[in-house]
Amino acid sequence: MELIVYYIYHQTYLSFRKFCLEIDKLPVDLHVTFSDIIAGACHLDSLLPYFVRHAKQVFPHLECLDDLKKISDLRLPANWYPEARALTRKIIFHSGPTNSGKTFHALERFFNSKSGVYCGPLKLLASEVYYKSNQRGVPCDLVTGEERNFASVNKTPSSHVSCTVEIVSVNTPYEVAVIDEIQMLKDPSRGWAWTRALLGVAAEEVHVCGEAAAIDVVKEIIMSASEEVELRRYKRLTELMIEESSLGTLEKIRPGDCLVCFNKQDIFWSTRQIEAMGIECAVIYGSLPPGTKLAQAKKFNDPDHPCKVLVATDAIGMGLNLNIGRVIFNSLIKPTVNEKGEKEMDTITTSQALQIAGRAGRYGTQFSTGYVTTMKNEDLPTLKRLLSQHPEPITQVGLHPTAEQIELYAYHLPHANLSNLIDIFVNLSTVDDSLYFICNIDDFKFLADMIQHVPLPLRARYVFCCAPINRKIPFVCSMFLKFARQYSRNEVLSFDWLGRQIGLPFACPNTLLDLVHLESVFDVLDLYLWLSYRFQDLFPDASLVRDMQKELDCLIQAGVAQLTRLLINSETKVSSGTSQAVEAEENRPVLFTKKTLYSHDRNAIASGNPLSSHGRIADRLLSEGLLTPKMLEELKKEWQFQKDCEKESFEASNGIVDKSNPAKHSKNDPLNTRRLNRKRRT
Numbered sequence: 001m002e003l004i005v006y007y008i009y010h011q012t013y014l015s016f017r018k019f020c021l022e023i024d025k026l027p028v029d030l031h032v033t034f035s036d037i038i039a040g041a042c043h044l045d046s047l048l049p050y051f052v053r054h055a056k057q058v059f060p061h062l063e064c065l066d067d068l069k070k071i072s073d074l075r076l077p078a079n080w081y082p083e084a085r086a087l088t089r090k091i092i093f094h095s096g097p098t099n100s101g102k103t104f105h106a107l108e109r110f111f112n113s114k115s116g117v118y119c120g121p122l123k124l125l126a127s128e129v130y131y132k133s134n135q136r137g138v139p140c141d142l143v144t145g146e147e148r149n150f151a152s153v154n155k156t157p158s159s160h161v162s163c164t165v166e167i168v169s170v171n172t173p174y175e176v177a178v179i180d181e182i183q184m185l186k187d188p189s190r191g192w193a194w195t196r197a198l199l200g201v202a203a204e205e206v207h208v209c210g211e212a213a214a215i216d217v218v219k220e221i222i223m224s225a226s227e228e229v230e231l232r233r234y235k236r237l238t239e240l241m242i243e244e245s246s247l248g249t250l251e252k253i254r255p256g257d258c259l260v261c262f263n264k265q266d267i268f269w270s271t272r273q274i275e276a277m278g279i280e281c282a283v284i285y286g287s288l289p290p291g292t293k294l295a296q297a298k299k300f301n302d303p304d305h306p307c308k309v310l311v312a313t314d315a316i317g318m319g320l321n322l323n324i325g326r327v328i329f330n331s332l333i334k335p336t337v338n339e340k341g342e343k344e345m346d347t348i349t350t351s352q353a354l355q356i357a358g359r360a361g362r363y364g365t366q367f368s369t370g371y372v373t374t375m376k377n378e379d380l381p382t383l384k385r386l387l388s389q390h391p392e393p394i395t396q397v398g399l400h401p402t403a404e405q406i407e408l409y410a411y412h413l414p415h416a417n418l419s420n421l422i423d424i425f426v427n428l429s430t431v432d433d434s435l436y437f438i439c440n441i442d443d444f445k446f447l448a449d450m451i452q453h454v455p456l457p458l459r460a461r462y463v464f465c466c467a468p469i470n471r472k473i474p475f476v477c478s479m480f481l482k483f484a485r486q487y488s489r490n491e492v493l494s495f496d497w498l499g500r501q502i503g504l505p506f507a508c509p510n511t512l513l514d515l516v517h518l519e520s521v522f523d524v525l526d527l528y529l530w531l532s533y534r535f536q537d538l539f540p541d542a543s544l545v546r547d548m549q550k551e552l553d554c555l556i557q558a559g560v561a562q563l564t565r566l567l568i569n570s571e572t573k574v575s576s577g578t579s580q581a582v583e584a585e586e587n588r589p590v591l592f593t594k595k596t597l598y599s600h601d602r603n604a605i606a607s608g609n610p611l612s613s614h615g616r617i618a619d620r621l622l623s624e625g626l627l628t629p630k631m632l633e634e635l636k637k638e639w640q641f642q643k644d645c646e647k648e649s650f651e652a653s654n655g656i657v658d659k660s661n662p663a664k665h666s667k668n669d670p671l672n673t674r675r676l677n678r679k680r681r682t
Contacts, residue, residue, distance in 0.1 A: 011059075015058050016054045068425075089205070093210075095210065097354060097358055101234055102209045174202065195398055255325070288315075300323070418465065419448040444465050454488045456484065463535075467480065503521075525549045
């Protein structure tokens with residue numbers, strides 16, 4: 001609190017000094033006071049009332065500081081969930097490494113319960129539990145940020161729900177709840193969702209699954225809610241061996257290998273090198289759609305498919321079941337985001353190394369023993385050290401301001417924008433530093449600043465700013481802004497409107513840049529579905545968009561399946577290398593080099609491309625809506641007419657006659673005479 005007071009005092013001093021020095025005309029009373037001070041008629045302390053007045057103008061929350069501090073008191077988050085506190089919950093912690101069966105045992109209890117909820121970190125995991133539950137005859141609904149799938153044909157809610165952790169209801173009672181990957185409590189961006197689920201889910205039994213590093217902090221959190229934790233430990237079901245030598249060269253790749261890279265450039269380069277040796281690869285990285293990841297995983301797992309090698313990022317760490325025999329780390333350096341939201345390059349943590357390496361030797365597959373090594377010889381000692389350690393115990397878990405808290409702030413500070421409200425909340429918040437931290441809100445503030453000029457109600461503005469988008473992709477950000485503007489005008493965001501914005505129809509990608517752009521379009525469709533779940537009246541065509549997304553997923557799958565060809569095309573058509581092709585997406589908007597017929601059951605958009613040949617600039621202008629096909633045809637006619645005029649003028653001035661068409665240059669042709677005279681005058 002003392003730091004906050006000092007900060008406010010210092011900022012007020014700087015602002016007051018600037019005000020006094022730079023204003024053209026001081027207020028009369030302040031001017032008189034300064035004159036008296038200069039003349040020695042009064043003391044410098046006489047400025048205090050004016051200083052305080054200025055402080056209240058610069059920091060309006062000073063008038064209601066006590067009320068705001070009460071609202072942002074986050075020391076007892078367990079009290080935010082009265083439904084959970086009304087129960088005597090039984091908390092069971094399933095602790096163990098990867099491939100230990102901890103989640104399996106928790107899910108068995110889920111399947112055998114009268115009602116239950118599964119909370120997973122990814123849509124892939126939530127979908128997997130959804131399918132497993134229904135296959136076992138336990139009706140289960142799927143709820144993610146973008147969709148809700150009912151097990152029942154008549155769309156009545158089931159007693160079991162599989163969802164992403166952010167979506168779990170803290171008001172619905174269940175017999176059993178399963179919270180997977182509980183160590184994500186420490187995540188600087190998403191940790192608040194696990195904290196909320198752990199403290200707030202209203203279930204008689206709560207099964208949490210994760211690393212042993214989270215045991216102590218979970219016990220402390222549960223103790224604050226006057227509850228106890230039952231601990232169940234599991235050991236790895238298959239052996240994991242560290243090889244004595246590094247791979248050294250990709251020529252030593254063998255069936256069942258997974259090469260792990262931490263950036264797309266390494267993924268693309270490695271894939272090209274491996275396929276140049278005649279070895280087919282499956283490719284998985286984070287920005288691929290879930291359907292494409294599953295298709296690549298299925299291809300790799302299929303014993304009858306010729307694809308026996310996987311090249312992937314750490315996206316394989318959770319969410320996919322893969323029959324990997326050996327994990328090879330291409331590097332141990334990974335870009336990370338620190339607690340300040342700054343990007344850093346650092347060695348992977350022990351937790352990450354164990355999570356990824358543990359994917360080798362999956363229980364129940366042909367690989368009864370898993371192996372792990374590195375590509376470079378100098379990385380092998382580091383990997384051995386990481387895998388010999390236990391993950392550092394988690395000491396703090398994340399919290400995040402709720403919409404209700406921000407609305408209370410807005411009541412006291414009606415003229416402050418959302419970004420400023422968040423800043424003030426964080427500065428005034430009181431947390432138990434020994435147990436909690438405020439999650440990184442840079443993405444939230446970025447979106448709040450982006451749509452600050454768009455007139456939206458506070459609640460709607462807050463929801464928009466919670467949208468899970470990648471702010472590094474300009475096309476996704478521009479579509480986010482368009483969605484907000486359309487919503488503010490109370491105009492329906494129809495399927496037709498969306499199709500015009502994203503450049504329908506789609507085509508199979510020909511270059512790496514095309515593939516990267518299609519991935520960003522998929523993210524835009526995800527954003528539409530996420531908003532349609534919250535604003536159904538103005539985002540009404542969720543089912544059509546979901547169908548379109550499935551078709552787009554197929555195109556991306558086709559692109560990934562022929563990744564080497566895309567890389568070659570990228571170097572000849574787009575850039576001199578793969579890194580430029582990937583980065584180019586961040587510096588330009590929409591690209592579609594070719595367009596093909598796209599049809600839909602409701603014929604919302606069904607048209608071919610009337611333009612058979614035009615350049616990249618024309619493609620871009622068309623896809624951005626700055627140029628229509630009709631305008632392009634008129635431009636072509638104007639360009640041709642201008643070229644004809646220039647040619648005729650040149651021929652006339654040099655006495656050249658086209659013998660094949662003498663009438664064209666006849667002096668008796670009044671139209672030609674007028675045209676030439678006009679050109680000469682010009």
